[in-house]
Amino acid sequence: MQQVEFDDPLCSQTTLNGLVYDWSYQFLTPDEIKSFAKKRLPVHFKQARDALLTGTYSNPSENREVTHVLSRSRHSVLREGDKSKFAKIVRKLRSGKWLGATGKPITDIVNIGVGGSDLGPLMASFALREFATDIHEHHVYTHFVSSMDGGQLYAVLPICDPETTLFIVASKSFGTIDTFANVDTAREWMLEAFEPLGLDASDWFEHHIIGVSANAKKMDAYGIPAPNQLVFPESIGGRFSLWSAIGLSIATTCGVQVFQQMLEGARLMDEHFASAPVDENIPMLMALIGVYNREEREINNLAILPYDGRFRMLPSYLQQLDMESNGKQFSYTNQTIDRPTGPIVWGGFGPNGQHAFFQHLHQGYDQFTADFVLVLHRTDKRFSKRVQTALAEQQRLAVANCLAHRRLMAFGSQSDTPSEHYPGGHPTSLLALRELTPESFGAIVAAYEHKIFVQGLIWGLNSFDQPGVEQGKKVALDTFRALHGESLSFDPSTDAIIKMV
Structure with a gap:
């Protein structure tokens, strides 16, 4: 692996509406970026x-078009404004006018989904909940359940009341086994409470469940009434779907206005991606630098290191977005690829990482590259001036730590004493927001989407399918049948564990 040696860097920054992409510590000049783009971008890129x-x-x-970008423009679920079905459902829930089967307002919403139907809505809801437009006294609390083992249901169900809980079943196919393992358990929980009250499954379907899917027929077959269905196009991939009706839980958490602002921020990034020159284009720079680090510097992993607690779900979200899209060794024409493609994406909340894996980053053997994500300023008028001042000082502490660790990773600290020697030589980028807003949040997520698309084009991949995931599900179904007594044999280790269940 090539060890990177850094001289004093240029100040290389690109800005867009409060988002600063600083690639100074990649130690590449604009001319080198343009030369690399000419070398690696395919002729059909534009x-x-x-x-x-x-x-x-x-x-x-999958024989379909890719239309997730349109979900933040002319095909938005809010294209009819407050008159859209999506907006009406959100306002009904957030105003306390959606009543459960016993006439009580819904107070808790449980989003059941997995993959893109969980990670995107969970990340955005967590990041943007402080911007919630609480124009009504009634509050709803949104929870997220994804794990097929029921572990999250164990935590959520005891704190919810069946009479005031609504479930959003978010599934593009409306047949994902992980999701419906949770749905079936939730149904039993609801019916157990309903039956002594003289209620049944029809009451559950009418008052306590909303389906969000690309498959209306399956929602019909499952029994979800048409007024409780939100449908989005098959052409929107699951991991690119938070902008669509899958984002219902974002809107129930934060309000329609915040959801619209998030879409607008993403749309502005789309326009930037379409028109900015390569050395000023944030997604293009992210993509080309990523390919350069993968191919020229032979770095096989990218750490996502956010220094603001509202972004703490970002590493998990980007892990799926990137690795499920470009973690492939076959081309879009289904030919074998014998060279590196997408990197391993991992990471964690930076301030916590400093007390965990940063030791390895600073003094371990392995080479890596990283994206630091930073919010420079934060104000919150819910607190007194005194508390706001204390919180602002904490934000400065986070900024100082982010910038310091970024410098140490790049330049190191030389010493003849091994325990005090920091090799440095790790190229990193910084995405700094002047303030986190719904618009800037939407922009940063859209930038990563476009980065992954560009890298897929460079490597000759189809970034919009995931056959490896599907094959794993098929193998799991065979194993599940064996656990239910079918005479199926796999290998001595697997067979031995099955006998224990």
Whole structure:
């Protein structure tokens, strides 16, 4: 692996509406970036980019177009404004006018989904909940359940009341086994409470469940009434779907206005991606630098290190977005690829990481690259001036630690004493927001989406399918049948564990 040696860097920054992308510590000049772009971008790049942004880009393996970008523009779930079905459902829930089967207002919403139907809505709801437009006295609390083992239901159900709880079943296919393992348990929990009251499954379906899917027929077959269904196009991939009706839980947490602002921030990033020159284009720079680090510097992993607690879900979200899209060794024409493609993406909340894995980053053997994510200023008028001052000082502490660790990773600290020697030589980027807003949040997520798309084009991948995931599900079904007594044999280790269950 090539060890990177850094001289004093240029100040290389690109800005867009309060978002600063600083790639100074990548130690590449604008001319080197443009030269690398000329070398690695495919000849059809502009055509492909235009197709993505207009919703006509082809996903060949699934024989459909890719239209998630349109969900924040002309195909938005809010395209009819407050009159849209999406907005009406949100306002009914957040105003206390959605009543459960016994006439009590809904107070708790449980989003049941997995993958893109969980990670995106969970991340955005957590990051933006302080911006909630609480125009009504009634409050709803949103919870998220994804794990097939029921572990999250164990935590959520005891703190909810069946009479005032509504479940959002978020599933593109409306058949994901992980999701419906949780739905079936939730149904039993509800019916157990309902039956002594003379209520049944029809009351559950009418008052306590909303389906969000690309498959209306399956929602019909399951029994969800049409007024309780939100449908989004098949052409929106699950991990790109938080902008669509899958974002219902974001809107129930934060309000329609905040959801719309998030979409607007993403749309502005789309326009920037479409028009900015390569050395000033944030997604393009992120993509090209990532490919350069993967191919020229032979770095196989990218750490996501947010220094603001509201972004603490970002590493998990980007792990799926990137690794499920570009973790492949076959081309979009289904030919074998024998060179590196997408990196391993991992990370964690930076201030906590300093007390955990940063030791390895600073003095371990392995090379890595990292994206630091930082919010420079934070104000919250819910607190007194005195408390706001204390919180602002904490924000400065986070900024100082982020910038210090970023410098130490790049330049190191030389010493003849091994325990005091920091090798440095790790290229990193910084995404700094002047303030976190719904708009800037939407912009940063859209930038990562476009980065992954560009890298997929460079490596000749179809970034919009995930056959490895599907094959794993098929193998799991066979194993599940064996656990229910079918005479199936796998290997001595697996067979031995099955006998223990």
